[in-house]
Structures are given as structure tokens and as C-alpha cells.
Amino acid sequence: MRSVKEKRPAGQKQYYRRKKVCKFCVERIDVINYKDVKLLSQFVPERAKIMPRRISGVCSRHQRQLNDAIKKARNIALLPFATE
Amino acid sequence: MRNYEIMFIVNPTIPEEEIDKINAQIEGIVTTGGGKIEKIEKMGKRRLSYEIDRHREGYYVLFVIVANGDIIKECERRLRVMDPIIKYITVRTDEEARRLEKIRNYRQKRAARRDRGATAAPAQSIEEAMQ
Numbered sequence: 001m002r003s004v005k006e007k008r009p010a011g012q013k014q015y016y017r018r019k020k021v022c023k024f025c026v027e028r029i030d031v032i033n034y035k036d037v038k039l040l041s042q043f044v045p046e047r048a049k050i051m052p053r054r055i056s057g058v059c060s061r062h063q064r065q066l067n068d069a070i071k072k073a074r075n076i077a078l079l080p081f082a083t084e
Numbered sequence: 085m086r087n088y089e090i091m092f093i094v095n096p097t098i099p100e101e102e103i104d105k106i107n108a109q110i111e112g113i114v115t116t117g118g119g120k121i122e123k124i125e126k127m128g129k130r131r132l133s134y135e136i137d138r139h140r141e142g143y144y145v146l147f148v149i150v151a152n153g154d155i156i157k158e159c160e161r162r163l164r165v166m167d168p169i170i171k172y173i174t175v176r177t178d179e180e181a182r183r184l185e186k187i188r189n190y191r192q193k194r195a196a197r198r199d200r201g202a203t204a205a206p207a208q209s210i211e212e213a214m215q
């Protein structure tokens with residue numbers, strides 16, 4: 001496979017095009033519930049830090065709801081806290 | 085009166101009857117205070133995501149209720165002093181429910197408008213959209 005990187009002139013900023021869409025908007029998930037561990041854990045990878053929007057593509061409105069739900073889920077031990 | 089959820093974790097080593105007794109006590113607080121029980125769900129044993137007071141496992145119970153601040157305060161006070169209770173959380177759900185209703189109404193109106201135009205693909209049902 002050819003590498004796109006090599007063909008790019010030096011100094012030019014490199015863009016990786018990624019499909020960035022908000023899962024909650026697309027799937028019309030209107031309520032992000034703290035009990036839905038399966039859903040929430042998709043946004044709490046490995047070290048259990050909440051995945052940033054720029055990676056997940058979640059819109060700001062849903063990110064707010066997501067953060068809120070994850071906080072509640074952590075509080076009642078349905079999800080782990082971030083470990084350092 | 086507002087909608088709330090109370091979720092609590094009970095020491096999983098105590099017998100089931102004890103859990104029922106705890107549930108009955110909480111139910112009593114809610115109903116005596118003039119609130120309403122919508123659902124009591126014994127979610128059962130599950131692994132805790134982190135250790136709490138040496139517990140690695142807990143028995144989860146969920147109360148879905150209609151209550152006011154005084155009832156909630158009393159439930160929390162009681163849960164705090166009950167020995168087998170490892171942890172609890174109270175969550176207000178009416179704001180979210182209102183928001184959800186707004187979204188649904190909006191979607192319904194839009195679907196109706198689309199139906200009057202009667203072209204293109206059939207409008208997705210609200211139920212489908214909620215999946």
C-alpha cells in the first residue's frame with residue numbers, strides 16, 4: 001500500500017479525514033442515561049478517561065449530557081474513575 | 085412533586101429478605117410523605133467498578149419514584165445510617181423527561197408535515213427513532 005504521507009510536500013499540514021459524526025444525533029438517542037453502561041463505556045476507553053469530542057465526534061450538546069451521565073455512573077460504581 | 089430515581093448498592097452478603105426489608109422501609113418513607121412508587125427494581129448482584137469499603141461486589145436496587153425534596157432528604161438520611169448500604173445516588177429525572185417530550189413533539193410535527201407533502205420515504209415513527 002502506498003503511503004500518502006510520503007508524497008506530501010514537506011511542511012504541509014497533514015489531514016486525516018475521519019468520519020466525524022455525533023453518534024447520538026445520528027442514532028437519535030435523545031436521552032443519555034447513566035444506567036446504560038454499555039453505551040457509556042464506548043466513550044470511556046482504556047484508562048477510563050472520557051473520550052474527547054475531537055476524537056469521538058460527539059456534538060457539544062450531547063457531550064455535555066454524556067459527561068453528566070458518566071459522572072453519575074461513576075458515582076454509583078457502574079463505571080470506573082480515571083486511573084493515573 | 086417531581087420524578088426521581090434512587091439507586092443504591094446493598095452489601096451482597098446479606099440475605100435477600102434483608103434487602104426486601106430495606107426496600108420496604110424506603111417505600112414507606114416515600115408513601116408516608118405523599119409520594120408515589122413507580123417502580124422498584126432489584127437489579128441484582130454486579131461487580132463494582134471500583135472497590136468501596138472493601139466491597140468488590142454489590143447488590144443494586146433502583147427506585148423510580150415521584151417525590152418532593154423532603155421525601156428525598158429523608159430517604160437519603162435513612163440510607164446513610166443503614167449499615168448494609170454501600171452507596172446510593174439520587175437523580176432527578178423530570179427535566180430530562182420534559183426535554184424528551186419536547187424533542188418528540190417536534191419530531192412528530194415534522195413527520196406530520198412531511199406526510200402531508202406525501203412524497204419521498206415514509207416518515208420514521210417516533211418509536212423507531214427512539215431505539
Ligand SMILES: [Zn+2]
Nearest residue numbers: 022025059062
Ligand atoms: Zn449530537
